[in-house]
Amino acid sequence: MSDLHDLCHFTERPITKSYITTLRQYLKLGIPLTYTVEEAYNYTKGIETDPTSTTTPLHLVCRHYPEDATDDEIKIVEEFVSVLLEYGAGWCLVDDKGDTPGCTLVKRELRNSPIYRQIVESGVRAELLLRKVEEYQVEFIEEDQIESQTNETQPEEPEEHIETEAKDQEASTSKYSEKPDAACDQQTYLSTKLEYTDDALLTKDAKDGVMMDWETDLMHLGAQSLFKGGKLLDSESELDSEINVLNIGFGMGIIDTKIQELAAQSPSTVTHYICEAHPDVLLKMRKDGWYDKPNVVVLEGRWQDQLDDILQKGGVFFNGIYYDTFSEHYEDMLELFDYVVGLLKPHGVFSFFNGLGADRWVVYDVYRKLVELDLSNYGLSCVYTDVNIPNHTKKEDGSVWDDVKRSYFECPVYYHPEIRFIDI
Known part of the structure; x- marks a missing residue:
């Protein structure tokens, strides 16, 4: 020392x-x-x-x-x-x-x-x-990588040799590189088999937790936030005659089931949009009758494609938008914000499952502030509700993570976000 x-x-x-x-x-x-x-x-x-x-x-x-x-x-x-x-x-x-x-x-x-x-x-x-x-693709060059300007310039290799070497290197990389992790790469995830258990949705082989039962109360809170966007501006009680709600990422359907319950209680006509890309989840949705429910619109495919299509066609705006996908990152959320400002009604509410950096509390706190800063650049404000979830990983015979590859939430407090246009 x-x-x-x-x-x-x-x-x-x-x-x-x-x-x-x-x-x-x-x-x-x-x-x-x-x-x-x-x-x-x-x-x-x-x-x-x-x-x-x-x-x-x-x-x-x-x-x-x-x-x-x-x-x-x-x-x-x-x-x-x-x-x-x-x-x-x-x-x-x-x-x-x-x-x-x-x-x-x-x-x-x-x-x-x-x-x-x-x-x-x-x-x-x-x-x-x-x-x-x-x-800006800034590159930092180490001192030992800097070649002296006095060094003689090496003769250029013939173009054909360079192309052949590049192809050989690409083939070698492709042959020996590991398959991308489904939890980190969306295309890999979409081609990965999933399985539903009694209390979770997992990737079949790697046992990555896509969604789990312990999230139920948080999903219900998210659904309730979306319906707050049904109230018209400058009104404590008057609702839109037609309410549109969008959930991106069906998973186990926890939030969508709650949305259906709230829709049944609403005096307004509620159209419930669900965007889902994974074929195994879509198959489960079809088997469970989601395609046949009244006023439910299933958008099959990646949200990037589906929301772009809605924007181009026009005419549909949402009172509530919820985002909860797997294998996507904060960079994807930043792209989503562009769509949110174009599709959310002036009095609408946007929310998401907030697991950003939730494996360490300090990182969770960093992302809490980052989200606020980034949303302000889009004319949106974020208000968090702190929800205590002590022992959320405990169950009678052990932990909910026992059969899962990795834990994706380790904080004792959940920061539930409600996002609206600023000054609304």
């Missing part, structure tokens, strides 16, 4: 400006703030292998942040963390315990501390910056 790492233990109290002064001295010496305890240990022991974990100074600050800190000390620690982040401390690096700095604070029940908020804000900035880097 280095002197920099020792500094982050806050062993000398009270915590004063001297900590900041010492930290800046280390910076002047060129010590990077991504320098880890593991790297320091390997250096002192003469070990040349790369460490497998990254316990950074920011991790140590989060481990040793004094719970009894005075207001003055808290301000010093905040400034200390600001310097760490300013000079490249990673908000999401994983330490020897498998935790990010934010996870460490969560485990210490310090999620309401100022430095936790700093870490979340850093995560938001980092994600926005990464998005810009990818958008």
Whole structure:
């Protein structure tokens, strides 16, 4: 362990400006703030292998942040963390315990501390910056990759040879590369067999959880939010005479069943649109009679294609839109926002199953803010309802994840989003 790492233990109290002064001295010496305890240990022991974990100074600050800190000390620690982040401390690096700095604070029940908020804000900035880097295809070239301009230019290979080599390389890559994961690649998912169990919808071989029974209460909450979009502007009770509701991603049909219940109770005529792309789910829907239900319109195919078709034809606008798909990512949601502003009625409500980064609470908090920021760019505002779901993974004979490849929700609180046009 280095002197920099020792500094982050806050062993000398009270915590004063001297900590900041010492930290800046280390910076002047060129010590990077991504320098880890593991790297320091390997250096002192003469070990040349790369460490497998990254316990950074920011991790140590989060481990040793004094719970009894005075207001003055808290301000010093905040400034200390600001310097760490300013000079490249990673908000999401994983330490020897498998935790990010934010996870460490969560485990210490310090999620309401100022430095936790700093870490979340850093995560938001980092994600926005990464998005810009990818958008403009910025490339970072390592120093050892830069060829000296004085090197002689190598003779160009004949064009035919280059084409042949490229084809050989492509064939080799195709032959030996692993099949894309259905949970990460939509085309792979759509060609993957699914199976329905008593309490879940899974990919047949890999046992990825596509949808599960424990989500029922959250789906019901989502359905209720959609029907709030049936009320006309400037009215507490007057409803549209015709209400259109769209659910993207049928899955187990939990939210769609609730939508049908609410539609039966509504004095207005409710047309219920369901967009689903997976052939096994569509087959299940047909067997269960969804195609025959009155005022139900099944849109077979990817929502990107179906919503584009609705927009082009015109004439259909929605009081409520819900989004809950599998194998799609936040980038897909950003594309969906373009359609939402074109298809949602002025008083309509958009919502979605919010599992964004929900395997770690700090990442969940980062996405909570990202969604708010991104939606504001579309003229939409997002209001969250915090729903406690303690022990949502428990059941009498174990956990709901026992027969599932990976857990996709680990937070004790669910952030239910209701999204409307701003000032409505």
